[in-house]
Amino acid sequence: MATKYLQRYSDGERMNHWVIALLFLATGLSGLAFFHPGLFFLSALFGGGVWARILHPFMGVAMVLGFLGMFLRLWRENLMNEADKEWRRHSMDMLRGDKSRMPPVGKYNAGQKGVFWLMSLCLLLLLVTGFMFWQPWFANSFPILVRRIAVVVHAASAVALILGVIMHVYAAIWVKGTVRAMTRGTVSEAWAKQNHALWHKEMSGK
Amino acid sequence: MSSLQSLDIAKRSATTTPSPQARHSNVEVAKLIDVSSCIGCKACQVACMQWNELRDEVGENHGTYDNPRDLTPQSWTVMRYSEVEVEQNKLEWLIRKDGCMHCEDPGCLKSCPAPGAIVKYTNGIVDFISEHCIGCGNCVTGCPFDVPRISQADSKAYKCSLCSDRVGVGLEPACVKACPTGAIRFGAKEDMLDYGAERVVDLKERGYGNAGVYDPQGVGGTHVVYVLQHADKPELYHGLPADPRISPWVSLWKGAAKPLAVAAMLGAVVAGFFHYMKVGPVETKEDADEKADA
Numbered sequence: 001m002a003t004k005y006l007q008r009y010s011d012g013e014r015m016n017h018w019v020i021a022l023l024f025l026a027t028g029l030s031g032l033a034f035f036h037p038g039l040f041f042l043s044a045l046f047g048g049g050v051w052a053r054i055l056h057p058f059m060g061v062a063m064v065l066g067f068l069g070m071f072l073r074l075w076r077e078n079l080m081n082e083a084d085k086e087w088r089r090h091s092m093d094m095l096r097g098d099k100s101r102m103p104p105v106g107k108y109n110a111g112q113k114g115v116f117w118l119m120s121l122c123l124l125l126l127l128v129t130g131f132m133f134w135q136p137w138f139a140n141s142f143p144i145l146v147r148r149i150a151v152v153v154h155a156a157s158a159v160a161l162i163l164g165v166i167m168h169v170y171a172a173i174w175v176k177g178t179v180r181a182m183t184r185g186t187v188s189e190a191w192a193k194q195n196h197a198l199w200h201k202e203m204s205g206k
Numbered sequence: 207m208s209s210l211q212s213l214d215i216a217k218r219s220a221t222t223t224p225s226p227q228a229r230h231s232n233v234e235v236a237k238l239i240d241v242s243s244c245i246g247c248k249a250c251q252v253a254c255m256q257w258n259e260l261r262d263e264v265g266e267n268h269g270t271y272d273n274p275r276d277l278t279p280q281s282w283t284v285m286r287y288s289e290v291e292v293e294q295n296k297l298e299w300l301i302r303k304d305g306c307m308h309c310e311d312p313g314c315l316k317s318c319p320a321p322g323a324i325v326k327y328t329n330g331i332v333d334f335i336s337e338h339c340i341g342c343g344n345c346v347t348g349c350p351f352d353v354p355r356i357s358q359a360d361s362k363a364y365k366c367s368l369c370s371d372r373v374g375v376g377l378e379p380a381c382v383k384a385c386p387t388g389a390i391r392f393g394a395k396e397d398m399l400d401y402g403a404e405r406v407v408d409l410k411e412r413g414y415g416n417a418g419v420y421d422p423q424g425v426g427g428t429h430v431v432y433v434l435q436h437a438d439k440p441e442l443y444h445g446l447p448a449d450p451r452i453s454p455w456v457s458l459w460k461g462a463a464k465p466l467a468v469a470a471m472l473g474a475v476v477a478g479f480f481h482y483m484k485v486g487p488v489e490t491k492e493d494a495d496e497k498a499d500a
Contacts, residue, residue: 034319034342036464037220049320049340050361097485135343136361147347148455155459159467163474170478175488191490 005186006203014185016069023063024165030056031158057134064127071120077107078117084110104197115168122161129154212374213327219318232328236395237368237379238402239303240433241443242409242417243389246271246285246301253384254283257369277304279357282366283381286444292436302432302443303381303390306353306366308332310426313452314363316460317348330395330429331368339363348460350425350450368429398431405433424451 009017030052033043043052086103087110093101102109108116132142132150139147172178177191192200214232215225255261262280265273271287283305290298312332315324323338324345334345334354341361345354354363369379377383378392391398402419409417418437421427432446440446 034344036468037222037319037321038468040220040319040321043340049338053340053342095481095485099488133343133347135341135356136358139343139346144347144352145453145455147343148453148459151344151347152455152459152463155463155467159470162471166471166474166478170481173487174478174482177490188490194490195488 004189006189006192006200007185008181008187008192009185011185013070013073014182016066016073017182020063020066020070023059023066024161027056027059027063028158028162028165030059035155035158053135057130060126060130064123067119067123074116075120078113080110080113084113087111105195106198106202107196109196111167111171115164115171118164119161119168122157122164125153125157126161129157213329213331213370215325216328217312217315217326218322219315219324220321230328234330234395235368235373235393235429236330236398237308237382237430238391238393238398238433239430240389240391240402240405241300241302242405242414242433242435243387244285244301244303245387245389246287246299247386248273248285249384249386250303250381250390251281251283251285253380254366255281257372257380258282258367277353277355277365279355279359279362279364282306282364288442288444290442292439292442298435300435300443302446304353304444306332306368306430307351307422307425307450308366308368308429309350310428311452313348313350313425313456314345314354314365315348316452317344317456319344327370329373331370331373332429333367333370334363334365336362336364348452348456350447350452395427395429395431402431402433406437409433409435420446422447422450424449 026046029042030046032039033041033046033049033052034056040049043049046052046055083103083105087105090101090103091111093099129150131138133139133147133154142150172182175195177188178195181187189200189204192203214229218225260280260282262274262278265275267273268275272284274281274284277284283303286302286304288300288302290300292298308331310330312324312326314334315326315332318324319342320338320340322335323340324332324334326332339362341356341363343356343363345363346352346356354365356363369377369381372379373392379390382390382392391401393401399419399421406417406419414435416436416438418434420432420434420437420440432440432443434440434443434446436442440448
């Protein structure tokens with residue numbers, strides 16, 4: 001019997017996602033170059049330290065703009081509801097490999113929603129604090145103490161964002177059949193029924 | 207400013223391994239600025255411009271003697287003129303030559319992400335090696351004295367080098383050579399502190415009971431030290447900080463945060479790897495579902 005597929009993401013959503021992903025990679029690698037001396041070699045990927053410094057904020061702003069598009073498409077579906085509490089209560093069971101007690105979820109489970117809001121918050125903080133020490137245009141408009149706090153918040157938000165992305169990518173690799181949602185736009189019906197039962201019901205009308 | 211130097215390097219920005227340590231003959235140096243002997247002639251500013259080939263833009267008169275009004279990428283030292291009344295009806299004109307203090311524990315060097323863009327020589331001079339500078343402005347964030355300035359022309363950071371190029375060949379800094387009253391002196395830090403102590407005794411005899419040497423220990427001491435008439439109130443001298451130290455925000459950012467964040471990020475990847483190997487993937491049970499449907 002041929003596998004049936006359900007449309008999970010439109011072409012626009014998928015391209016939007018991958019634009020953000022590529023910009024995240026470039027912004028993240030150039031930012032890490034400044035964060036730790038042991039990672040300064042990453043600046044070579046961008047043409048050296050000076051170019052990494054020049055490019056990093058532009059790529060970061062582009063990433064935030066890209067994410068804004070994603071945010072506007074998806075924020076409603078990521079609002080937490082009562083059912084998510086139940087999911088969170090059993091999330092440790094799932095990590096241990098026992099899915100039997102997981103409640104049926106809609107398009108996104110509580111973990112995915114958490115990652116969505118974590119990324120939204122981190123990117124907002126990165127954007128705001130980034131302007132505060134963006135040389136040579138904006139930094140001089142802010143008092144030095146504000147810049148000192150901004151660099152710490154910027155670094156902490158970046159680390160939180162990277163941890164969020166690691167979770168996001170791992171979840172996609174861990175739950176088989178997920179990656180094609182972003183590479184092809186579709187998921188198998190069986191995948192939907194197993195991992196997002198309520199969404200499956202909604203999509204298939206069953 | 208320059209990497210053409212014959213001085214040994216003690217500390218190097220964004221470098222996690224030790225500097226070469228075989229030679230250890232260097233004496234720590236210091237510039238002593240005796241504010242009580244300064245007449246505000248600005249010969250030091252001119253000498254600095256002349257030696258370093260710097261030409262700032264001609265500014266405007268703002269009704270004070272301060273000119274230019276602030277440190278700039280082309281003015282590595284400026285005279286700060288403060289009119290104060292420590293005692294009522296006794297006007298004092300305090301003139302402080304401002305510029306890099308050459309901290310023993312430099313906040314600029316701690317903040318700098320570019321390997322070797324800021325160095326501290328074994329003699330204590332803190333120098334910017336401008337061709338390695340990436341123009342990020344972290345040194346401005348790190349400095350407790352608000353000294354480095356980023357050039358709009360070339361996006362490099364600049365500040366007083368304590369004439370490391372002159373000191374390296376046995377000359378004193380240009381400002382010291384030009385000072386007509388002997389208010390600026392240069393030598394071994396120990397000798398400068400001894401000389402400063404003599405000046406303090408003299409000032410105390412002349413009625414400045416709170417005279418003292420400014421060598422702030424919060425940054426490990428500095429290689430530019432002041433003799434102040436009112437050492438109990440350094441803020442009188444155009445806001446010279448009473449207890450400068452590297453900001454706790456900078457210490458957190460360039461201290462604990464670095465290893466913790468790297469450990470967290472690497473840890474997350476390693477944890478994911480082992481989770482996959484232990485628990486295994488969540489597979490879609492295609493057959494079971496189809497049977498259930500049937």
